[in-house]
Amino acid sequence: MSTVGIGQRPQNRRQQVVKLLWIGIWLAYLSAPVGDLLHGGHSDGVAVLGWIGLVAFVVWYFALVFRTGRGETNAVVLGSVAVLGAQSTVLSLTLGREWLVLYVYVAISSGAALPFRLARWSIPVVSALLTAVALVVPGGTAFLAGLLFPALLGGFSMTGVRELIRTTIELREARAKVAHLAANEERLRLARDLHDLLGHSLSLITLKSELAGRMLPGHPEKAAQQVADIEQVSRQALVDVREAVTGYRRPRLAAELAGVEVALSTAGVTARVPAEPDLAGVPEDSEAALAWALREAVTNVVRHSGARRCTVELLRRQTLDGPMLELTVEDDGTGGSGEGPGNGLTGLTERLEKAGGTLEATGSRRGFRLVARVPAGSATDVGSAS
Known part of the structure; x- marks a missing residue:
């Protein structure tokens, strides 16, 4: 994963750089305090102390943002926010109204680092502190209207984004758990089916083998009949197992279509795929063949084509040979190797x-187009690209 969400700890150097750049962009709003230090007419000693205070604020702000998610308690994070608020108060009271903008950073960091049950109180407290200091600092009321709304809006916006990220993570975890449970259920179903298929056959084979063993010395003809029955039962069991395994391995077109958009989006390809098709009456062999065609075509798009867009269409067409189910996969890439x-x-x-x-496969300068047709059961449209 190349990016990291608000309130999450960066997992690698790339995420650290991305987060650093994203946070650094918003430091442009510190131009007011910087301008005050450069052109505010402060003495050299006051200016040096002001620079030290500003650097200390920024360093603490970055530490708060980057340390969040490393297992700190809410009390530690809340204490860090309080330190930022204290720094803002001291700098605003001593250096002037230009420094009131620091409270906006305090409110936003509070919303980004604290859970909502705490942020819903800390953000109004920071805004109230901003109001109180603005009323005390000379000329601060002129800045109050332009800072109070961004502090409230920015702080609560961060809480919303943080909750959205948390919900997204929970949904991904839930999806992974559902997939794991589905795989377990499929394994259990396979075990049940194999038990149902082989239990009776193996029991019968065991019984007839015992009978053949007892009959062999005195009744070889009857023993031979039991052996012939064993052969017949074992052959039928082998056929049943092969049919069951073939059914499990047979790809389903609906399942392949459901995974197409995810696979293409992951590869950075804009996908247009049909809605869930109605495959009533379509022979299983036809559906399986189209599913294999779709899987191979999408794999080629992802691995070889270099495409940016891909369109998948699924239609029923009436031809001279009868109703046909037609699958079209078209991309704007180079065409790839075709393998x-x-x-x-x-x-x-x-x-x-x-x-x-x-199967028809054609490539051109505008991309690659694959068309697969199989016999269908009826002549109504299945769907089109949405």
């Missing part, structure tokens, strides 16, 4: 021909 994982385009052609379909 994805597995069998590539040659394997796709053979797979589609086995299902009674066809």
